[in-house]
Amino acid sequence: MNIKIAQCCGMCSGVRRALKITEEALAECNGKTLYVYHEIVHNTMVINELKNRNVVFVHSIDDIPDGSLTVFSAHGVSRSIEEQAAAKKLRVFDATCLLVRKNHNAAEEAHSRNKRIVFIGKKSHPECIGTVGRVPAGYAYVVENENDIKSLPDCGGEIISIAQTTLAESDVGKIKCLLSAKYPQIKHLDGICFATSTRQNAIRELAKECGLILVAGSPASSNSCRLVQIARECGCPAELVDNEDDLKEIDFSGISTVGISAGASTPQKQIDWLLAAVRLK
Numbered sequence: 001m002n003i004k005i006a007q008c009c010g011m012c013s014g015v016r017r018a019l020k021i022t023e024e025a026l027a028e029c030n031g032k033t034l035y036v037y038h039e040i041v042h043n044t045m046v047i048n049e050l051k052n053r054n055v056v057f058v059h060s061i062d063d064i065p066d067g068s069l070t071v072f073s074a075h076g077v078s079r080s081i082e083e084q085a086a087a088k089k090l091r092v093f094d095a096t097c098l099l100v101r102k103n104h105n106a107a108e109e110a111h112s113r114n115k116r117i118v119f120i121g122k123k124s125h126p127e128c129i130g131t132v133g134r135v136p137a138g139y140a141y142v143v144e145n146e147n148d149i150k151s152l153p154d155c156g157g158e159i160i161s162i163a164q165t166t167l168a169e170s171d172v173g174k175i176k177c178l179l180s181a182k183y184p185q186i187k188h189l190d191g192i193c194f195a196t197s198t199r200q201n202a203i204r205e206l207a208k209e210c211g212l213i214l215v216a217g218s219p220a221s222s223n224s225c226r227l228v229q230i231a232r233e234c235g236c237p238a239e240l241v242d243n244e245d246d247l248k249e250i251d252f253s254g255i256s257t258v259g260i261s262a263g264a265s266t267p268q269k270q271i272d273w274l275l276a277a278v279r280l281k
């Protein structure tokens with residue numbers, strides 16, 4: 001069986017930076033617990049390794065003892081979370097990706113000019129909650145799919161759209177067209193990050209040459225799951241592989257070329273493990 005690796009895959013600069021900031025925070029802990037608000041990145045291997053090093057992941061600031069060292073994940077946080085952290089005198093290491101921060105700045109700037117915001121993204125994703133939470137309630141609407149556009153209110157003033165960094169251009173493009181039909185005055189900002197689009201373009205190329213593609217990554221990783229979908233949309237069977245159990249489920253019979261890709265939150269050691277495991281098939 002031939003194995004081909006996507007031209008671009010694996011950890012992006014934002015995730016590397018978030019992990020570097022976490023290491024800096026750990027170095028200051030002197031054996032005390034380090035708290036991380038949300039998963040630092042959506043990858044099981046990375047999370048489990050950090051848990052073994054006295055890192056506790058929380059989904060509420062209330063779960064962090066006052067004055068503790070705390071990391072905000074690469075997905076970014078709302079203003080309210082920053083205020084809660086300040087009230088508890090947490091010592092914060094902010095690992096928000098600079099590209100997510102760019103979207104935060106755009107939302108805040110739009111609000112300061114009394115513009116409405118449509119955020120195109122997954123409602124339950126921390127990045128969406130964080131970005132929408134940069135402005136007061138009522139100024140930003142979230143659109144996850146075409147149906148959501150139907151329930152948006154009429155809006156006569158200035159309005160901008162911002163897209164979640166890890167979405168696919170093709171999905172966002174359709175929603176932008178429908179938004180332009182509803183709000184002819186809308187201005188669309190370019191929110192999708194280059195790391196996402198280069199990995200998506202690479203898997204489209206890989207799909208042309210393979211009978212099966214395996215994407216190393218965790219189910220919680222939005223961009224890893226989207227890579228699987230894109231390969232399938234290109235007509236190539238594809239599966240997400242987070243661990244040994246996932247790999248056992250995969251039928252390699254009749255496959256002459258397997259492609260390997262990985263999400264932007266996947267560490268190189270997980271890619272290396274998958275490569276070695278596939279070579280044994």
Ligand code: SF4
Pocket residue numbers: 012013014015074097098099100165166193194195196223264
């Ligand atoms: S995928 Fe893009 S936005 Fe997300 S952490 Fe990586 S560089 Fe930042």
